[in-house]
Amino acid sequence: MLEVSGIIQIFGGVTALDAVSFSVAKGDITGVIGPNGAGKTTLFNIISGIYRQTAGTVLLEGKNVTGFPPERLARLAMVRTFQNIELFGGMTVLENVMVGMHTKSSSGLLACALKIPWSVSEERRIREGAAKWLEFTGILDLSDHAADSLSFGKGRLLEIARALAALPRIILMDEPAAGLNSQETLALAQLIKRIRDLGITVVLVEHDMELVMDICDRIVVLNLGRKLAEGTPREIQESPEVIAAYLGDDD
Amino acid sequence: MQFDQILQYTLSGLSTGAIYALIGIGFSIIYNATGIINFAQGEFVMLGGLFTLSCLEFLKLPLWAAIPCAIAASTLVGILFERLAIRPLKQPTPINLVIITIGGSILIRGIAMLVWGKDTHSVPPFSGDTPIAIGGATILPQHLWIFAITLIIIFLNKVYFYHTISGKAMRACSYNRRAAGLVGIDVRRMVLFSFIISSAMGAVAGIIIAPLTMTAYDVGVMLGLKGFCAAIIGGMSSGLSTVIGGLILGVLESLGAGLISSGYKDAIAFIILLLILFIRPQGLFGKSNSERV
């Protein structure tokens, strides 16, 4: 599904990522973990086309997408969410999700402004589709609220609904549990599993070990910009390198 | 003949360029301390000239006393502007800041029009107007004043920014405002300081150029924009690069007006401005990437 190979990222002389390679199987939930400063978010920013890496390639469904801008990746059915949720604060909850359907609709500027019949029916389809995803994440009752009035937890659900509306085949989530309380985290775990059950491949960066060990099929561990280990949750838990890195053991 | 002409244009270009440099440094100081481009910067240039005029004509002060008074009065306007318009702003988004500094500049200009009228006023030169011959060209004593005062201001600036606590704090703010706040620098105070320094510098620029070009309530608009252009060429530095930016702009303008067409003189600055912003937004001499793109 997703194949990352030899990613190197150098920021002004500092090597943030050093030849990181791993692959994500279709339909899996893959977790990327590692101590602070391991380069997890940098890696995500590279995969999602926000940063341009110093070297290395990214293959999406076998296609080389290295250096593609985020909007092109969205059209290839890869979307992401952000650690500090990035909502469209001035718009309603429903409108936020409607923007998610951008790649799945096509009315251009003139068609919209002139209200050409097919753009009107497309608008109806967008509205219904968006409502469906709000229902999926359980916040349909908040449709008409302004997005910036939501609690952090609900905002997270909205961001996920918005990403799902783009009908991705792969979704990247940057610390989805950050800022959630324990109950919200439990619900999130269920939601992520339901997303996987839709056939969507999930890759997530996460600090909450319990969540990661519970839901992930495979785990990639980064430390100081290098890949430390890769395997099933059980293998990772038993890996001496990982334990050393997390306990701060010197080499 | 041709060479003398070019020398003449270059000399007068350098003196207007020095003015642009002073105004440009004013822009940069505020920008570096606050991230704001103060669209009202040019108005302080206008205020400097007109306050000097009032001090001379109404208060009957001698020139050496009128100038500091005018600088003080313009600086007071700068302080009021920061206190009444910038500081109370609840949503300081870039667009709101652009609008409020534009609004402030129109307000200052409008009040100046009510106070001094729409006429153009002349201000006497500091030391006579006997031309001085240099090679085949001539310059006025006022030109020498402009060069000398600009040099002094740039020197004082250097001393302030590198050898005083408050200047160093201001530089810290320009590198990282949050970090500066965390180490105990009063960032809001620095914002006020930046407005004080740049309104004073604007006023000085306005005072030294007024005897050459005359002054009126609306001279601030163009001078301010040209100063901004100088700052952009210099990469928004509050030092030498902006001075060079101002001088380059002044000379190009003067040569362009003299040798090509005087009607397009003002367009030259803006074409340079657009080219720099499009091609080298970090300024002619800068190398770092910055957030303006």
Next chain:
Amino acid sequence: MKRDLLLFAGFSLLVMMAPQFFRGSYLMNVLVFVGINTMLAIALNLLLGYAGQISLGHAGFFGLGAYVSGIMTTTFSVNPWVAMPVAAIVVGGLAFLIGFPILKLKGHYLAMATLGLGIIFYITFNETYEWTGGPSGLSEIPNLQVGGIIFNSDVKNFYLIWGVTLAVMLFALNLANSRVGRALRAVHDSEIAAQVLGVNARLLKVQIFALSAIICSLAGSLYAHTMTFISPTSFGFNFSIELLTMVVIGGLGSIYGSFLGAALLTLLPEILRGANDYDIVIYGGLLVVMVMYMPGGLVRGISALYRKFVKQKPETGHA
């Protein structure tokens, strides 16, 4: 949806009935200006209020439309109905090309760059006097004509200008609540999130910049053909600022607000006639006061007050 349509129909009806209440060529003339300024304010609002990109050079596009139309119909005797779309294409194309480099800039830098662009246009209008007549202007621009009707009286001009203004308004209202309008607002709120969802932010910004310029050009052409005389002073930096004031007063992202702002700023100098010198002070003061105390603009400010007293559920849609 229904409510929006009803509101627009009501508004159009009121506008079309205006000549019944306001008689006299002076008043009609003022209302014609309100219409032209409404179009321009909406054009700027699409860019500033929806896409979040400032322009201080819109008077330049307005002027360019007027001059292309004016020169084609006078010097080259082209039919005004042909000249207007040609002007729109020229101005739109130019804006599209400039849009790519200029919209890479953000915030203050974009403001300065567009300001510079506007001034370059203004200087060009003044200096290319073989074409434009320079500072003394271009006169004897022909009126528009449909069949036997020549649009040369104030009442006829009123219907012409307001017919187009209402069409532009409807166009903008439709756009605002559509896929493209949402994408614009998304770019405004979080460019990165919009891109991740597949919105080509850069292209979209350039498109809306060009559309905005085209509306300005249309308004400029209509201005030239109704006034029959144009000169550079109508298209200077001050007018760009006046447009900005209209948009800010009415409210960023509010189409009806743009009408309100345009109406207020067009009528204000007429009301203050005699106190003519004060209007510049008042513009400046209005800008400062609005940004400080009513950053959402008049329409939103008033509806917030209304809700406070009448107590309805919170409004969230964009109008």
